[in-house]
Amino acid sequence: MKQHTYFLTGYPGFLASNLIKQLLHDHQQDIKQIYLLVLPSLQDKATKEIINLAKTTGHDPSIFSVVTGDITEPTLALEHDINREIQESVTHVFHLAAVYDLAVPKNIAYKVNVDGTENICNWVKTLGNLERYTYFSTAYVAGMREGKIYENELAAGQSFKNHYEETKYHAEVLVEELKQSVPTTIIRPGIVKGHSSSGETIKFDGLYFMLNLLDHISFLPFLPYMGDGKPEGNFVPSDYVLRATSYLAIAPVGKGKTYHLTDPNPYTMHELQKILAEAYLGKTPKGTVPVSWVKSSLSAGPVRKWLQVELEAMDYFTIDASFDCSSAVADLKGSGIVCPDLKDTIGPMVEFYRKYKHDRSKHIQIN
Structure with missing residues (x-):
């Protein structure tokens, strides 16, 4: 059985940290290596936390590689040899890094959420063994649309409540364009709450x-x-989002799909x-x-x-928006994962x- 190599952005943030735990729980026999892209200023913190995570989960710390970089820079500011090593080995990319604050200033939101995602999209095209690119969006790319909103919809001339929504929309447009050439899964959670x-x-x-x-x-x-x-x-617990993502990002059924991980009721x-x-x-x-x-x-x-x-x-x-999650519910059927x-x-x-x-x-x- 072929082993997988993962690459995650957004560590040591809450979702990325817990997604790693979920992936290890669900797919540990298939995982060869996990690369974690972190800002240089967070390297020490990330290294300490990943060592602790390995200890508490009983995994060999050597399967984790903390690499410094910056999604707002071309080629993610990765050191040349490290970049080549990753390009030749990574099979699954999980892009979670973003500014999630509703009150984020426009210039910061665009730099991280849009420019950063564009850099990631350009970079994943250089990966020789990529099996799946999973992008964390939000159901609120729908902006100020009202009524029923479907998973296969994106651009509908909508306006937005804040710069967070607007920039996540523009970022998702970039990822959606990538679907034609790269095996991609887009995850749109509702508003995430605790476990x-x-x-x-x-x-x-x-x-x-x-x-x-x-x-x-x-x-x-x-x-x-x-x-x-x-x-x-539409508020969803973090463990539902993480379990569903871990499943849909790896399962063949998730390829080329966009999912609302929202509350069906x-x-x-x-x-x-x-x-x-x-x-x-x-x-x-x-x-x-x-x-x-x-x-x-x-x-x-x-x-x-x-x-x-x-x-x-x-x-x-x-x-007054209602998020249809029929595709997510259908593709999770039989997995035991329900909201x-x-x-x-x-x-x-x-x-x-x-x-x-x-x-x-x-x-x-x-x-």
Whole structure:
């Protein structure tokens, strides 16, 4: 049996770190080597973490190679001999490196998300033994589109809520063009939250903004709903995204496909607010305040920083989009991998949040 050599960007970030664990768990007999592209400034940290990961998972540290580079540079700024070695051996590339912040400035988002992905796309064309290129996109390349959104759709003249969405869209356009010449799989997760059973996450963003808000307004005599609450909130636990990616990125069925790793049975924002308020504070929201009023309040920096909520997060309360994930569900059938009911994951999520909410390293910087 031919052994595989993997190359990942985005390490030592949360998704890349945990995807490595998932790949080792699912495909360890097939893995010969794993190359991890890291910025020079992160080399020491990445090396220590990968040694620890090898120790805790019982794998030989020699299967990991931490290589320094930069996706924003041509040929990824890889040292010549290392680049040649990788070009001749790598069979699977996983591109996860990106700026995920909803409030990211436009120039930074374009440099990393678009220019970086273009460099990766050009580089994978030079790989002599490539079997699959897997790109981590987002369901929110749909931008401000509303209604049912399908996995085979991308360009529909949409506008975007923020620079993150816009740049991930332009990056996916580049990857989509590559499908004709390179065996490619595009993964579009919903908004990723912590592990479904442990609640573990490394940062409190996305759905956790709602917990941050509840934590800071818990003293109020009653909690109002924000907006009419009709739009769906598509939040998926990290372990579902990782298990599905590990399967679809290797299985022959995934070649040339784009997948929505989204919740097939999502709750509305109204339902989510109720579920979280009851789980975290034991209170049921009453009444409604307009999203425009909340956005107006969050436009003041001190208010944003106190509540620990990004202004841009409020846009997800108003866009009524529904993500069809029929291809993902069909191609995962028989694998045992299914998206859990979000309600069943809220208990561990809240417990983890309570334990670590005072850990400043888990909160993103609000400007």
